[in-house]
Every structure is written in C-alpha cells, then in structure tokens.
Amino acid sequence: MKVTILTLFPEMFTGPFSCSIIKRAVDKGLVELETVNLRDFAKDRHRTVDDTPYGGGPGMVLKPEPVFDAVAAITGKKGQKSYTVLTTPQGEVFRQQIAAELACKEELLFICGHYEGYDERIRTLADRELSIGDYVLTGGELPAMVMIDAVVRLLPGVLGAPDAASNDSFSAGLLDYPQYTKPAVYKGMAVPDVLLSGHHQQIAAWRRREALLRTAERRPELLAQVALSREDRAFLAGKIPGLFGPEDAQESRKSSEGSAESEKGRIFESKEGSE
Ligand code: ADE
Numbered sequence: 350m351k352v353t354i355l356t357l358f359p360e361m362f363t364g365p366f367s368c369s370i371i372k373r374a375v376d377k378g379l380v381e382l383e384t385v386n387l388r389d390f391a392k393d394r395h396r397t398v399d400d401t402p403y404g405g406g407p408g409m410v411l412k413p414e415p416v417f418d419a420v421a422a423i424t425g426k427k428g429q430k431s432y433t434v435l436t437t438p439q440g441e442v443f444r445q446q447i448a449a450e451l452a453c454k455e456e457l458l459f460i461c462g463h464y465e466g467y468d469e470r471i472r473t474l475a476d477r478e479l480s481i482g483d484y485v486l487t488g489g490e491l492p493a494m495v496m497i498d499a500v501v502r503l504l505p506g507v508l509g510a511p512d513a514a515s516n517d518s519f520s521a522g523l524l525d526y527p528q529y530t531k532p533a534v535y536k537g538m539a540v541p542d543v544l545l546s547g548h549h550q551q552i553a554a555w556r557r558r559e560a561l562l563r564t565a566e567r568r569p570e571l572l573a574q575v576a577l578s579r580e581d582r583a584f585l586a587g588k589i590p591g592l593f594g595p596e597d598a599q600e601s602r603k604s605s606e607g608s609a610e611s612e613k614g615r616i617f618e619s620k621e622g623s624e
Pocket residue numbers: 436437438462479480481482483484485486487488489492
C-alpha cells in the first residue's frame with residue numbers, strides 16, 4: 350500500500366512513523382509512507398496557503414489553489430487518483446470497520462486541514478471525510494496518524510500472527526475479552542482457572558462471554574450492531590437484567606435456562622470428543 354499525506358507539518362510524522370510496528374512495516378516494504386508539504390504548492394513568495402473567510406469571522410481558511418495543485422501533482426506522478434480522505438471534525442467518525450475498508454485500497458491520500466477550516470471547494474477532492482472523534486484538534490495531522498496506524502496494522506504481514514488483528518476489540522463488533530500472562534497469581538490476583546485449563550472450547554466460550562459482558566457494561570450501544578446468538582442474549586440478559594428491554598428480558602430468561610443446558614451439553618460433548 351502507498352499512503353501519501355498532504356500536510357503543512359510533514360515533520361510531525363517523523364516520530365510516529367519511524368518506530369515500532371509502522372517502521373517495521375515500512376522496512377519490510379508492506380507500506381510506503383510519503384509526506385508532501387502543502388506549502389510547496391503556494392503561489393506567492395510568502396508561501397501563503399490560507400486567507401481570511403469571505404463574509405467575515407475569526408481565523409483563517411485553507412485556500413483551494415494549493416490543495417488542488419498538490420493533489421493534481423500527486424495524482425499526475427502516479428496517473429491515477431488515490432482514495433482521498435479529508436481529515437475534519439465534521440466527517441464520519443472513524444471506526445474499525447472503516448479502517449478495514451481503507452486497508453483494502455492500493456493507494457490512500459490524506460489531506461490534513463489546519464486553521465479554522467477548509468475552503469468548501471476542497472471537499473470535492475475527497476472520497477471520504479473522516480473525524481477521529483467529537484473534539485477539535487489544532488489540525489488533521491494527529492487524526493491522519495491515528496487512522497494510518499489503524500489501517501497499516503491490518504495489512505497482511507504487518508502484525509506477527511496472521512490472525513492477530515481478528516481478535517482485536519471491535520473486529521467482531523465487541524470489545525476485547527480480558528487478557529492475562531504469567532504469573533498465574535500476582536499480588537493475590539489470580540488468572541481465571543479456565544485460562545489455565547488448556548481446554549480450547551471452554552476458553553473460547555469464556556472469552557466470548559467476557560467480551561459480551563465487557564461490551565454490554567462499557568459500550569452497550571455497540572451491541573446493536575453485533576449478531577448475537579440466542580445463547581449470547583440469554584447470557585447477557587441473565588447478567589444485566591433489562592438490557593434488551595422488559596419483554597426481551599423475560600424471553601431471554603426463558604431461553605437462558607434452555608441454552609445454559611445446551612451449552613453445558615455442548616462443552617461436555619466436545620470434551621468427550623477430544624478425549
Ligand atoms: N481536525 C481537527 N479536529 C479533528 C478531528 N477530531 N478529526 C479529524 N480531523 C480533525
């Protein structure tokens with residue numbers, strides 16, 4: 350993948366892109382990262398890229414000419430326009446699903462805004478306008494870094510284990526389950542027995558339940574986007590009464606009895622099968 354970043358502050362990218370996993374991805378040739386200085390496309394000797402807003406008001410607005418010229422130059426070199434992201438607090442809020450979509454593109458171009466905003470005509474250059482959250486930063490550089498980091502780690506070969514990213518928080522629409530490493534007991538806090546059992550199906554079932562519970566407790570709104578099995582719903586309704594509304598709670602209580610039994614049966618069956 351090739352990622353180009355159009356910015357007034359290329360030096361901001363040096364640190365984040367020259368260490369850890371991103372650097373390794375660059376060194377392995379899995380991604381090429383290039384910054385282009387927007388100021389190089391200013392027309393006057395003061396290298397002006399912003400101006401006062403028509404109609405009055407505070408702050409400065411990014412001028413259209415340097416941005417259009419820069420995008421034309423970047424495109425001209427390659428012959429084909431990259432999938433173009435405009436960083437703006439007015440954009441769609443970035444999330445894991447969008448990172449996955451961007452990771453499928455061959456070439457990305459991030460246009461980082463600064464000052465009070467963009468001249469509205471600049472928006473016509475974008476395939477997508479993205480925000481990293483409902484707060485306003487001094488510019489689009491940090492948002493671009495955040496998004497590029499989230500995208501690059503999804504590229505094949507970037508993370509060590511091939512399925513490392515598929516266990517992430519959000520990859521199945523749920524927050525991640527709790528993780529532990531050695532020692533088994535630390536300051537009186539013990540790792541749950543199931544994780545030491547070596548029983549893969551029980552571990553997977555425990556992780557699913559913990560991920561469901563953690564998501565329901567911390568980010569219940571995410572559950573609306575997740576395909577929940579009857580078993581999932583029964584488990585959650587048993588833990589958090591009223592989570593699915595009063596009628597659903599009743600329904601889930603009924604099925605909970607059945608599904609708890611069937612889960613026991615399933616684990617028992619698979620245990621037998623594996624012995
Ligand atoms: N520029 C300033 N704030 C931003 C935000 N929250 N997301 C994307 N771009 C921005």
